[in-house]
Amino acid sequence: MKKFLLSIVFLLVFNLLGFNVMAEETEISFTLDEIVVTASKYEENLSEAPVSVEVIDEDEIEQKNGENVADLLRDVAGVNIKDNGTIAGSKTISIRGSSSKQVLILIDGIEINNHQSGNFDLGQLSIEQIERIEVVRGGASALYGANAVGGVVNIITKSGSQEPETITKLGYGSFDTQTYDLIHRGQSGRLNYNISVSKKTSDGHRENSTLDQESIFTKFNYNLNEYSDLLLFLQYIDSDKGVPGSKTYPSFTAYQDDEDMNFNLQWDRKTENKDSKVAFYYTDHERIYDDSKWSTHSEHEVDKIGIDFNQAIYYNFHKISYGGELVRENVESTDIKAGEQDSLNKALFIQDEWKLIQPLKIIVSGRYDNHEEYDAEFSPRLGTVYTINSKLNLHASVGKAYRAPTFDELYGSYPDSLWAWYGNPDLNPETSKNYEVGMKYLDTSAKVELNLFKRDVEDMINGNYFDGDKGYSTAVNIDSAEISGVEVILVKYLTKKTSTDLNYTYLDARDKETDERLTYRDYHNLNLGLNYNTEEISGSLNGKLVAGRSDDLPSYFIVDAKLNKKIKKDIELSLELNNLFDKEYQINNGYPMPERNYILKVSTKF
Template identity: 80%
Template sequence: MKKVLLNLAVLLLVNLLGFNVMAEETKVSFTLDEIVVTASKYEEKLSEAPVSIEVIDEEEIKQKNAKNTADLLRDIAGIDVNDYGGVVGSKNISIRGSSSKQVLILIDGVKMNNHQNGVFDLGQVSIEQIERIEVVRGAASALYGANAVGGVVNIITKSGSQEPETITNVGYGSFGSQTYDLIHRGKDERLGYNVSFSKRESDGHRENSELAQENIFTKFNYDLNNYSDLLLSLQYIDSDKGSPGSEVYPSSTAYQDDETMNLNVQWDRKTEDNDSKLAFYYNDQERIYENPDYNSYSKHQVDKIGVDFNQTLYYDYNKISYGGELVRENVESTDIKDGEQDSLNKALFIQDEWAITNPLKIIVSGRYDDHEGYEAEFSPRLGTVYTINSKLNLHASLGEAYRAPTFDELYGSYPGSSWSWYGNPDLDPETSKNYEVGMKYLDKRTKVELNLFKRDVEEMINGNYFDEDKGYSTAVNIDSAEISGIEVILVKYLTKKISTDLNYTYLDARDKKTDKRLASRDYHNLNLGLNYNTEEISGSLNGRLIAGRAEELPSYFVVDAKLNKKIKDSIEVSLEFNNLLDREYEVVNAYPMPERNYMLKISTKF
């Protein structure tokens, strides 16, 4: 542990001192003028957002040691990845101490959370088709409704390129892991296209942890005229994998088959004084689980169809955005009462951004959701941004948010001889009050961000409450929690080729009634990185320290490394090392993470 602390101290000193060697040659610079869309549902400068936002662009994605989207988010401040180990273990995230069910996942603005269990497995999404990711830290129910208590992750996929190009990726690594990608994209007059096929195979690092996954992705953009365009995307994912279970309850024969299909049609229109967007989407997820050892079988199919509209009006001193959403959800499951349940949600929202003076803006927003399964919810938010100068701004916000009960929590049915569990159709949504203040400083070589946050959660759902009168376990609204913390983010370019980054999150999450810490919420999360980037060679070295863990789990420090080398203009080789120090550790209790492993990839473009 002393060696770990010494290494951390050295890296921290490098970050703080900055080593301004060759600073005059630095060409890369940060800017508050970077455009983001997720925080307000329309394009705005990063400096105008009333909440903390992290953006991962295509260049950063290339540098990161990532096999899936969860890996891309792992070293972001305020985020914890709940990783159940290896390629087959599900991967979902927590933001600022939220549960995974309280984080809303979007792909191109479309909600992806599975409404049977409330989460989305980020291990399914291939990184090859991601153009950028925008992470909103903090409650966003005022615009997005349910399940945005902790924040929002919007995965924005790649469109067609101006020049036609074909890309191939072939990779081989530890545990018999193999990856194959074939991508073709381009643009023909008004029509842009992106078509790809990806395949993943692995024997896994544990017994019964094999994976075979195929991913087909297509995206077409058609320019209707100078002001509007039409988007059509279709994605199909098929994953066959073993299900090894935990070390406490291992399973040597259980397996799982997941199929996901997403259809997204969007119409966008942008003029000087208003923007309009209309989206139609359909999502179908099917899961089959079988465990011959226990004669267990279950099948679940969740489908969702929705229409989403929003419009933004631009005036001299304010922007007004409004819209609505209509979503029908249906679940057919062997573990649901009567085998099938459905629901309808209708929603309206409005937001007004008002420039009171040149440096000061006030943002007021609210959303009303009317759901068949529980009482209607109104989610307001008030935010403010004060721009001191082109390098520094301050922001603050307060608002309310909620998390909807899942179909399992409402209608689940698990009868048994010695133990039974049934859902509770009378559940209310979890609600929260959220507070945040923060500052951002950016100049040509340095980015500094500091955020303080607090969340009070009421009507938390206890999913395993034993009802003595009924004689079975169920879900009830009895818990409450107080979550507070601080985030410190520092990124610095030491030279035009070398940059370092550091972020630290302190989190204190407690049950209000017992004052006990909430499970799976660690006190300290520290990420350190060193990056090197030229036209021919790029690389990264990243360390992650998790300490002060809940449930008395041991702390851990893990280091990953990646090196990219261009052989020719059209050929690139990359070598990735994960868990470089070969640590034995667990992110989730009783689910061991892989030992030291590698992946070698060769990419061609023509």
């Protein structure tokens, strides 16, 4: 109750601030024609997107408390980060009650999900090279295929700068956390480049929760002519970490070594009425896990190679986009039957957008996926946007989405565990029907969004079903679920320097057969923020309330703060304070989150 009252007080303070300054003249703060690309696979105004899209831009990234992508997404409406607590612990994402396997993660439009497990650890990705993040809430298989049931997160990285610049960043904080970043950007003739190296170490707040991470990032853009560009992206991350386990089953000798490599070569061509893109990509993930106490050792390598093509053609009252993808995936693992498996997926998609009458836009899209391991899937979607005026519109959509079974679910083999477990090669994909209606209001000083959503999921994969006849556990298609909720998003510029934001998500996720709540789907999620920004100093205060939790976990309210100060023109200090009131809480049951902690950073540019 005290935590709830504290959140109400926090909100009232914001309202009082708003009443005191509402009469002041504000400058243009929101861009009414902000461009997004993820919702439709081509550039369009945010206000005209047929689905709910959240954009975290470079300025917001600078203001947020965050060491990785998971931190940046914690206070996004409809998003829940499942966090194992430690700085090295796994951090995966849920959108609108989805599992982490039902969210597609992209870097510059290319998928990076690990198809052995189905998800991706967002704690792996540093924020230093991120230009913006686009979060599409709701099913998007009509354009992106498998695993976009809950939504899509597209992480768009920074390119080079017109003037050469070198940036150094040094950080030190709680638990002997140390960060080092060296970044160089520039341009030479037609070549635009961005290169960086980073290192992070930490002892963590629990025994055996250390982290030692190194990463290399390179991005080159070459201007072929006035219409065409060639992009080359390469990222390598090496993370050595302790794995302390849960409080119930701690592990003080387990460690894990992850190596991730992403390569992306793209050709883009933009003319007055046509956009074309061809991407060739390769991803490789290697993991070694070892626990001497339990004589456990496993090795895994998952690689993917693919080619992606899409084109958009623009007419006066009509847009059409289409494309295709060819992807080969391979896994070699000590926990996979026969030690190695691979698969091939071929896909085609098309989307047609019409403005039948001036205020009404209709979008019809569909994608056909032909996977060699299970039946083909067709994912259609129908969307509409009705523009009431230049500031207000309504949108609605209905569509089908699906999640593919992972390599572990299909071919996993754990005969020596306490309870024997084997994969099921006869699994079918999970499928869902997605419904959404929403309203967006956007002017120069305020943003308001209201979304209602519902998702019916069939053939959900129960990954731990005990087969009495066979005497072991396996994965089967037996579950179904209904997930519904509402999102309210409010952002207001109070003055030229001060803004507030609030978002609230109500979520009800239940098993259709038993009517029991799905685990880790909380009823209430409220985020509050107060931001101050000038050229010399900026700061933020953010509160998060999570209540009505499943699994009998207690509610919690935490507050974080950040302050940035320019000492000189090219020298800046930043101080992050996390869990300001030193609350004890858990996001995942059995994994305590850190106590009050800080990190101090200094950056120079020359």
